[in-house]
Amino acid sequence: MKLRRLSGILMAGIMAVGTLAGCSGAKTDATTAAAGGQTAAQTEAEKAQSTGGEKTVIKVWSKDRHDATYVQNKVDEYNASNTDNIQVDYQLYTDNYAQAIDMALQSGELPDILVQQEQMFDKYVNEGQWADFYDYMDSDMKEYFKSVIYPGYNELDGKLYFIPTTGTTCRLFYNKEIFDRVGITEPPKTLEEVVEYAKKINTELSKEGIYGFAENMKSASSGLQRSMCIGLERETGLVRGYDFVKGEYDFTQWGDTLKLWKELLSDECAFPGCESLDIDPLRTQFAAGKIGMYMSYSHAEPGVYQNQFPMDSSKWDCVPIPTVGGKTTGKQYFTGTGGYVINAKSPNVEKAFKVYKDIFANEDYLIGYYEGGFGVSILPSVIAKAKPAQDFQDKKWLLINDIDALLPKPPHTAFASGMVVEGEDMYKTCESIYYGNADIDSTLKDLTDRYNKAYQEAVKNGSGHEVKIANYDPMNPTLQ
Amino acid sequence: MKDWNSKSALPRSKTMKKNLQAYSFMLPNLILFTVCSLYPVMWTLKYVFFQYGGYGTGTPRFVGLANFARVFRDKVYWESVIHTFTYGFGKVIFIIPLAFFLAFLLNQQKRGNGAAQSIVFLPTIMSSAVMGLVFYLLFNAYNGEVNQYLMAAGLIQRPINWLGKEHAMKTLILTAVWGGVGNYMVYFIAGIQQVSGEAIESARIDGAGRLQTIWYIIIPMLGPILKIILMLAITSAFHDITNVMVLTEGGPTNATMVMSLYGYRYFFPISAAEATVPQYGYGAAVSVISAAIAGLVTVGYLRISKKLDEIY
Numbered sequence: 107m108k109l110r111r112l113s114g115i116l117m118a119g120i121m122a123v124g125t126l127a128g129c130s131g132a133k134t135d136a137t138t139a140a141a142g143g144q145t146a147a148q149t150e151a152e153k154a155q156s157t158g159g160e161k162t163v164i165k166v167w168s169k170d171r172h173d174a175t176y177v178q179n180k181v182d183e184y185n186a187s188n189t190d191n192i193q194v195d196y197q198l199y200t201d202n203y204a205q206a207i208d209m210a211l212q213s214g215e216l217p218d219i220l221v222q223q224e225q226m227f228d229k230y231v232n233e234g235q236w237a238d239f240y241d242y243m244d245s246d247m248k249e250y251f252k253s254v255i256y257p258g259y260n261e262l263d264g265k266l267y268f269i270p271t272t273g274t275t276c277r278l279f280y281n282k283e284i285f286d287r288v289g290i291t292e293p294p295k296t297l298e299e300v301v302e303y304a305k306k307i308n309t310e311l312s313k314e315g316i317y318g319f320a321e322n323m324k325s326a327s328s329g330l331q332r333s334m335c336i337g338l339e340r341e342t343g344l345v346r347g348y349d350f351v352k353g354e355y356d357f358t359q360w361g362d363t364l365k366l367w368k369e370l371l372s373d374e375c376a377f378p379g380c381e382s383l384d385i386d387p388l389r390t391q392f393a394a395g396k397i398g399m400y401m402s403y404s405h406a407e408p409g410v411y412q413n414q415f416p417m418d419s420s421k422w423d424c425v426p427i428p429t430v431g432g433k434t435t436g437k438q439y440f441t442g443t444g445g446y447v448i449n450a451k452s453p454n455v456e457k458a459f460k461v462y463k464d465i466f467a468n469e470d471y472l473i474g475y476y477e478g479g480f481g482v483s484i485l486p487s488v489i490a491k492a493k494p495a496q497d498f499q500d501k502k503w504l505l506i507n508d509i510d511a512l513l514p515k516p517p518h519t520a521f522a523s524g525m526v527v528e529g530e531d532m533y534k535t536c537e538s539i540y541y542g543n544a545d546i547d548s549t550l551k552d553l554t555d556r557y558n559k560a561y562q563e564a565v566k567n568g569s570g571h572e573v574k575i576a577n578y579d580p581m582n583p584t585l586q
Numbered sequence: 587m588k589d590w591n592s593k594s595a596l597p598r599s600k601t602m603k604k605n606l607q608a609y610s611f612m613l614p615n616l617i618l619f620t621v622c623s624l625y626p627v628m629w630t631l632k633y634v635f636f637q638y639g640g641y642g643t644g645t646p647r648f649v650g651l652a653n654f655a656r657v658f659r660d661k662v663y664w665e666s667v668i669h670t671f672t673y674g675f676g677k678v679i680f681i682i683p684l685a686f687f688l689a690f691l692l693n694q695q696k697r698g699n700g701a702a703q704s705i706v707f708l709p710t711i712m713s714s715a716v717m718g719l720v721f722y723l724l725f726n727a728y729n730g731e732v733n734q735y736l737m738a739a740g741l742i743q744r745p746i747n748w749l750g751k752e753h754a755m756k757t758l759i760l761t762a763v764w765g766g767v768g769n770y771m772v773y774f775i776a777g778i779q780q781v782s783g784e785a786i787e788s789a790r791i792d793g794a795g796r797l798q799t800i801w802y803i804i805i806p807m808l809g810p811i812l813k814i815i816l817m818l819a820i821t822s823a824f825h826d827i828t829n830v831m832v833l834t835e836g837g838p839t840n841a842t843m844v845m846s847l848y849g850y851r852y853f854f855p856i857s858a859a860e861a862t863v864p865q866y867g868y869g870a871a872v873s874v875i876s877a878a879i880a881g882l883v884t885v886g887y888l889r890i891s892k893k894l895d896e897i898y
Contacts, residue, residue: 205854208641229643312744315728324835373744379727381838382749391728523639526865528656534840541751542839569637569647 161193162454164461165217166446168196169203172409173480180474184465194461204229211235218458219466222268222445228522231267237450238265242459247467253486258585259512260445270442271472271488272481274405275510276336277424277503284316284398293425296432297337297366300399304375307398318398319370320377322385323541327533333401333427334367334536336438340509341429343436343580347532347557348516353574355516355557357532357550362430364550368540381541386414393417401427404504405443408497409479419496424503436580437511444472444481482506514585517561517573524569527560633870640864653871662840663872666848667879669755673844674823676759677766681819685767689774690800703775707768714765718832721761725749725833751841754834758842761829766822770815777811778804813891820887824880849873 168177181196197217199206204225210216211230220226230236240248243266251269255261260268278300280293285303288310294300304318311317323329338360339345347357371380377388377397389407391397393415404424411417427438446466448458465471469488476483479495484506498504518525530538535553538544564570575584634653638646657663688706692699709717724731725748733745748757781804789803805812827847830836836843836851852869 212641324837326837377728378745379747379749381747381751382722382726382754382834383728387726387728396728523643523864526637526868529660530662537837538839567647569644 161191162457163193163195164219164454164458166194166196166219166461167203167206167217168198168221169200169223170221171198171200172406173475173478174198176475176478176480180465180471184461188464190457190460192457192461194465216449216451218449218452218454219446219462220449222270222447224441224519227267227447228519231262234450236267237448237455237459238267239269239448239459240264240266242456242463247463250487251467251485254442254484256442256512256585258514260442268445268447269467271444271467271483271485272405272475273440273442273484273506273510274403274482275438275440275506276332276401276427277404278399278401278427279392279407279422279424280399281392281395281397281422283395283421284311287311293423294399294428295425297363297370297428297430300428301366301369301375304370304398308375316396316398317377318375320380320383320388320391320397320400321371322383322388322400323371323380323537324382324384326537327531328385330533330536332403334363336401337427337429338363339438339513340427340434340436345439345513345516346518347554348518348573350514350516350573350575350578353572355554355561357553357557358547360536360550361546364536364539364546366430367536371540390415392422395421404506405480405482408495408501408504412479412495412497419500423501426503426507426509434509437513437583438509439513440506440510442484442512444475511583512585513583514575514578515573517564517570518557520573521564521570525560525564527556529556532557630870630873633867634874636867638866640866643864646867649867653868654875656868657871657875660872662843663845663848665840666836666843666845667876669840669842670824670844670846672755673759673762673826673842674820676755677762677823677826678816678819680759680763681767681770682816684763685770685815686774688767688771689778690804692771693775693778703771706771709765710768712765714826714828715832717761717765718829721757721764721829722749722833725757749834749838751838754838754842758829758833761833762823762826765829766819770819773811773815773818774808777808777815780811781807816891817884817887821880821884824876824883845872845876845879849876 166181168174170177178196181194185192185194195217203221203223207216207220207226216235227236254270255266260266260270278294284307285291285293288303288306290303290306294303300319307316307318321329321333335346338347341363342359344356344359347355347360349356369375377383377391385402388397388400389410392400393411407424408419411419411422444466446462448455448462452458469491472483472485472488473492475481476488476492476494476498479498482498482505483489483492483494493499518527529535532553535544535549539546539549561570561573565572575586578584633646635648635650636646637649637653692703692706725733727733727745727747727749730745730748732748733742736742737745747753785803785807786799789799794802825846827844827850830842830844830847834842836847849869849872852865852872855864
């Protein structure tokens with residue numbers, strides 16, 4: 107009897123421990139997963155440690171799948187050749203990159219080097235999480251990268267946090283073959299022409315399953331941020347509806363564009379099912395010759411049509427995103443890519459910077475990166491020496507051009523979590539216009555009021571600050 | 587006569603040991619319940635009074651009842667509540683009769699019925715995300731199989747936008763019915779097998795036809811299990827979000843936005859490109875009100891369903 111009770115208690119104990127072990131196991135797993143598990147680099151380093159080599163493991167996290175093979179090869183080369191007893195452990199987090207960083211920070215598992223991304227950079231820069239590159243850069247390095255140091259962007263309060271080496275912006279991509287078939291001789295220069303051409307293609311070729319225009323509107327923000335919003339920056343000189351001179355939002359200037367977009371996304375012009383279309387299914391259809399025009403990022407599409415969904419390069423090209431009546435009062439945003447931040451709280455900051463400099467800031471790496479079609483270089487020295495993929499040589503609008511510029515951050519991105527806009531954001535509101543029956547003028551007026559109210563509230567309660575740039579010129583934008 | 591069940595029947599030390607044993611067995615579940623249910627609920631309840639963007643976004647700011655006031659002003663949220671009821675009603679109205687019909691049909695001792703039961707049950711063990719993806723491939727407007735068959739048969743000229751504003755909710759309901767019918771069928775089979783064969787036999791001797799036997803004997807005798815099946819169908823309809831996320835992300839123009847997904851978006855912006863930044867406080871207020879609505883519906887249903895108990 108006693109034995110049975112004892113065994114009962116023992117069993118319960120085992121179950122409790124099992125449960126707790128399950129919890130801790132999950133944590134271990136999560137941590138291991140967050141760190142990418144036991145990798146070759148870690149095993150190698152542990153082996154080295156056990157043999158007295160004492161290798162330092164420098165962990166690198168990336169969010170980019172498209173260049174992973176190229177980067178991994180460079181990392182492997184470095185691991186095989188470096189004489190500093192450093193082992194680089196390169197890990198890829200394509201989904202939920204920002205959340206993985208949040209979790210790693212909370213559990214003290216943040217890696218030494220991370221691919222820079224706006225959301226994670228902004229979130230932690232004021233907490234001293236990222237190292238100041240100037241503390242480690244020599245004068246040669248400063249000179250080499252001086253053209254890509256932008257005060258207010260990567261240099262804040264005299265500290266340099268990352269160096270963008272490539273850039274991306276948005277363009278209108280079109281199928282030359284479809285244009286030829288319906289007799290369109292020139293790509294569109296105005297938004298009105300985009301509508302006209304899309305209608306023409308739909309009228310003449312929809313029976314064959316070929317349609318004029320498509321956009322990945324499953325997520326309004328994803329679709330509009332690579333298309334309409336970029337055109338609006340050039341057309342209105344406002345950045346996501348924000349006027350840096352007046353220091354207020356004004357979405358009412360979006361009215362004419364939205365009228366045309368409503369037409370563009372109607373059955374008369376659009377590919378069926380744009381409402382539920384993601385970007386990759388859209389690209390497969392474009393590659394299959396079913397879509398006349400769409401808008402997307404300039405850096406990604408050449409690689410996509412070369413490797414992912416093969417398409418003859420001579421069949422497509424790109425041009426700037428057309429605006430209403432071809433009106434241009436400002437520059438459009440380009441995003442600096444290819445940047446890395448260094449964890450300032452890592453015990454190996456110095457070695458991490460050395461790894462960064464030897465691998466990612468190395469000219470051979472940067473030339474290979476551009477030539478491999480993984481990004482469009484913005485470094486004059488690399489552009490001069492590299493022989494990029496044919497697409498980048500033949501299609502001039504794939505490159506960052508004089509219509510593109512770094513633009514300042516409007517309040518809703520400058521202090522995103524501090525500015526709470528009630529109701530739908532600008533993207534979903536636009537969706538209610540082009541896919542719904544919302545009245546354009548009153549809806550845009552309401553959107554303007556809601557954003558301004560949220561901005562003023564944020565300034566008032568201290569969760570934000572006033573954003574205004576004296577003498578701001580949209581054609582020659584400054585960041586601060 | 588000695589009452590072995592009364593506490594006084596055992597010495598105090600033995601009672602203690604017995605209790606300790608019982609509590610030890612309960613401990614693992616208690617820990618899981620505390621960590622995985624109680625703590626998140628308390629956490630949520632705390633943040634309903636704050637404006638907070640998550641870790642690394644500064645100190646949460648106390649806003650009192652402002653989050654609740656905002657929920658009541660939020661038109662999109664209340665639309666999502668209506669969509670949730672539409673979805674739930676649409677799902678229940680189709681899934682219950684269909685599951686009963688399949689259970690009745692496949693419960694008979696006929697060759698192949700076992701295999702058929704397995705096939706119908708198969709979607710239940712399939713991941714909702716995979717199921718959503720399969721339905722996306724079937725129903726997407728541009729090269730979905732459904733449109734291709736309809737066009738090949740000459741029934742339509744232009745592809746139907748099954749995931750567009752007009753049809754998206756119907757497609758979601760269809761996915762939910764397909765994914766859940768096997769589960770409810772198994773419950774019904776279990777219920778039907780409990781129905782007394784003698785009662786059915788007596789009804790037949792009394793001259794009842796097949797339909798009369800179903801209507802007057804089997805269905806009333808299924809009362810208790812039908813109550814559970816209906817409750818499961820209703821409550822699950824309130825938190826089905828995977829299908830919606832994969833198929834439509836709540837769109838277009840929020841036409842398929844359900845209240846649980848609406849709250850979820852404020853904690854975890856759906857896609858990398860999602861413009862919404864986390865708003866834990868508002869998300870918590872939305873979740874609390876959604877839970878209250880779901881609770882009210884369940885209580886209401888339980889009251890009505892007492893009638894079902896009384897049938898038999």
